[in-house]
Amino acid sequence: MNPPPLEHVTVLRNEAVQALLADRGPQPVGTWVDGTFGRGGHSRLLLAQLGPQGRLIAFDKDPQAIAEAAQIQDERFSIRHEGFCHMAELPPASVAGILLDLGVSSPQIDTPQRGFSFRFDGPLDMRMDTTRGMSVADWLADAEVQQITDVIRNYGEERFAFAIAKAIVAQREAQGPLQTTAELASLVARVVKTREAGQNPATRTFQALRIFINAELQELEQALAASLQVLQPGGRLAVISFHSLEDRIVKQFMAEHSKEVYDRRMPLAAPQPMRLTAVQRIKPGAAEVAANPRARSAVMRVAQRTDVA
Template structure:
């Protein structure tokens, strides 16, 4: 079996921002292939603890090889971090999106450059595959998903082509879908495959990525202790917008207009900034070029758990 490798993005920057208490408890909310987890464990002392989440069964196999008593893996979506003890965590790291092994292995159905089954599920043991959904979904729903989650201006034309093709036979392979989309897209940015946005949209929708992200961000505020850090690495504008707006909404001072001279309402986060990969990292790993790391710190302010 081929070993699919993953180069961890913004590794030193994320761990530097996250780990402030060597004896603390930390969460790697998106374990992947364990790059961030291993670096976090190197920073922790004997009393430190790391809990990792991932719903990909292949991540579970990698976690089984960690061999560190301070490490605990949970085969679950990062939305499950809300089940941790309130205010018990000193840092939460989220590395969003799809990992290189998932993209590079055609059998996972994420790749548009190598043929494989049209699956796209992070956890292939649960839920509906992309192929199944494309058979059952209305043309209008397909267009909406591709437009909203892929920011694809030719969404209607692509949905129309998919609906026409499935009248003949269902779409079952990634190469077939990529070719079909390429024929429906009139123009594309230089260097980008015509089906890139469509594949992104289907992957996000099939896995409920944006809803899960919003839920995990909300949960993080409940489990972070005062002074704990929230560090999030995003790779495209949709998820980064959610992270940016969440952090901004929970860090801006709010003045009660009914009592304008009163002290501003305390909020649960304090922004610590953002970081992008340097030229050397992008040159070594082109997939890092769109990454943004945003970091915030939990304050002493109470949080009611309202929607993000």
């Protein structure tokens, strides 16, 4: 019998909302964006803090998240069944704050039918949006060894990527394509003989395939670029990351746009002004990690749009 999905516990719930609403007064106005509605932990707290003239636009690719959002009966709230890179479609300088809570929710991980976890046997899917796109099983059915190697190495930082890719193709040719999470986890366990203490051998491979099939890093880069266009001067961007690949992109983006840029070809020209000011970096406290072990790898970075266009 499959275990029931665990209730999703929102990571850095209070800290994220406080960071977004800092210096906005008791009843903030304007338009805010929750780029990953999930199960609505951040959105509901934001709505509780916003004033009557506040507005919250949420995005999510997961149909189950969209169904959860439909339960919110609040004229100030709207949800879009799209990835958060679509915030680029919002009017320029129209948003007072943006929150991106990256990663996978507990209901996604703990529902075997979604195929995100090696802990349960289920179809090898891993799509955030089950209404469109190619599943992991579909992609692995045709991908070449080098393609699979690149994905597992680049998105999972897995040093046995080539051996895993060869084994996947060999098994496909001998027995047919992989169809389930248990089949993939078993194959990886046979190939990966050493692993960090306490980590399943399939951890990095599953992470890599999930990131790839959902184009997570590309969408993050697009959304960060869009944030510069849609944030108002003084508006804040808060991003919660759960692994080094995501956090590196966010950290470098904020650092790049938090300094003046000089054109070395034109030393006398005025520098391009900085567009962001890095505000803070927050990790979950010991009490939150103890209550929700999945929070232990989280880090939130916050930046503020400068007044200079």
